[in-house]
Amino acid sequence: MMTAERSFFFAGLALLALLAGCAPQGQMMTPDSDATRRWQTFVERSSRPAEYDVLSGSLRFGPVDDTRRVTYTLWSGQRSDSLSDEGHEPAGMEAAENGMTGDDRVIRLEINAGVGANVAKGLFENGRVLLVLPRDEKAYVGMESAENLRRLLGLPLPMRMTRLNDLLAGRYLSALDGPAPERYLTGSDGNIIYCYRSGDRQYELELNAEALPVRWSDAGRWTLDMAYDENALPRRLDGHMEADGKQLRMVLLVKSRASSDELTEGNLELNVPAAFAVYSLDY
Numbered sequence: 017m018m019t020a021e022r023s024f025f026f027a028g029l030a031l032l033a034l035l036a037g038c039a040p041q042g043q044m045m046t047p048d049s050d051a052t053r054r055w056q057t058f059v060e061r062s063s064r065p066a067e068y069d070v071l072s073g074s075l076r077f078g079p080v081d082d083t084r085r086v087t088y089t090l091w092s093g094q095r096s097d098s099l100s101d102e103g104h105e106p107a108g109m110e111a112a113e114n115g116m117t118g119d120d121r122v123i124r125l126e127i128n129a130g131v132g133a134n135v136a137k138g139l140f141e142n143g144r145v146l147l148v149l150p151r152d153e154k155a156y157v158g159m160e161s162a163e164n165l166r167r168l169l170g171l172p173l174p175m176r177m178t179r180l181n182d183l184l185a186g187r188y189l190s191a192l193d194g195p196a197p198e199r200y201l202t203g204s205d206g207n208i209i210y211c212y213r214s215g216d217r218q219y220e221l222e223l224n225a226e227a228l229p230v231r232w233s234d235a236g237r238w239t240l241d242m243a244y245d246e247n248a249l250p251r252r253l254d255g256h257m258e259a260d261g262k263q264l265r266m267v268l269l270v271k272s273r274a275s276s277d278e279l280t281e282g283n284l285e286l287n288v289p290a291a292f293a294v295y296s297l298d299y
Contacts, residue, residue, distance in 0.1 A: 042199030042211050051200040051208050057227035061248075062189035068092045069273040071184060075127075076267045077171060080256075083265055086135065091276055092123040092181050093284050122284045123177050139286040140177040145297070148288055155288045158297025167297065171264045174238040174255050184270065186249050188229050195221060249273070 045052055070091040076083045125138035137148040145160040147168055158164050166172045173180070175191065183191035197210035207230065209222045222231040228248060233239045243252040255266040288294060 042201045042209075044199055045197055051197075051202070051210070054208055054223055054227050055197060055210065058223055058229070059189055061227055062187055064186070066182070066185040066187045068181065068185050068276055070276050070279070071270050071273055073269045073271040075269075077169065077265065080263045080265045083267075085129075087128045089126045090123070090181070090184075091279060091283065092121055093276065093279055093281075094120050094122065121178060121181070123181055124284055124286065125177075137286055139284075145177075146286055146288070148286060148292070153289075153292045155292050155294045156297050157294060164297040171266070172237075172257075172259070174232075174234065174240050174257075174266070183253075184250050192219075192221065192229075192232065195219065197221070245270075 043049075043051070045055075068091070070089065072087070072089050074085060074087050076085045078084050121141075123138075123140040125136075125140070126134060127136040127138070129135045134150055137150070139146040140160055143160050144158065145164065145168075146155065146157045148155045156168060160176055162172045175183070179191045179193070182188075189195070193214060195210070195212040195214070197212045199211045201209045201211075203209060203222075207222050207224050209220055209231075212219050212221070218235040220231070220233040220235070221229055224230050226248070228244060229242055231239065231241050238255050238257045240253055240255040242250055242254075245251040249270075251270050253266070253268040257264050
């Protein structure tokens, strides 16, 4: 009986060590360490003024044995009025009532399948999402929660759209919600893995010699590998996770970047034709 109890005890210790990630083995951050200097370089790089370009590329997502490929165009900007005079009202304008933060950025997304076949138009604003499906003559509106996005896409996203937009623009610190590392490990390749917590969740962020993030892990959820173009901006995000016993995959490629200087306020609007049925995601 004592042997069984001892076995359960050591099994419990092993489980706790696994859940804690690199924290037990990692070194504490100290002011004069190479890890601290690299982290400061990362913070400075992430804090530079960002240019939110118009991005085009491809997205593959879904169970690893049944991924779907689409192409996308993504852009963002700021505007003061998010109401439309035609059809239904787009998402937004309810941030204060729903307890969301006052980020006044608007993000527009166009998704195509095949040659020029538009399958979805999305608008993300004030913590809300509007998705219009032209083929089905339907629209969905509600909070930009992980559960709502999962219902729309069939899988949860690694992060909210504003943070993904920041990540693709090189604002890594903002995209990851201002992490403060507690410990670190140095890999054989010279990369440094930083461990930090947010709430009750454990994260890891791996920086290469140029202080660029090459891997981000949300323990028990997404692991995201990142590759960069000649301007040190993300060109490939390769994510995987397990949910409900299934291995899920998401690969986002940025194939082109264009200046958003020519965008007007109208480019950020998304009208829902009056004939379309509109469904709430929040009920």
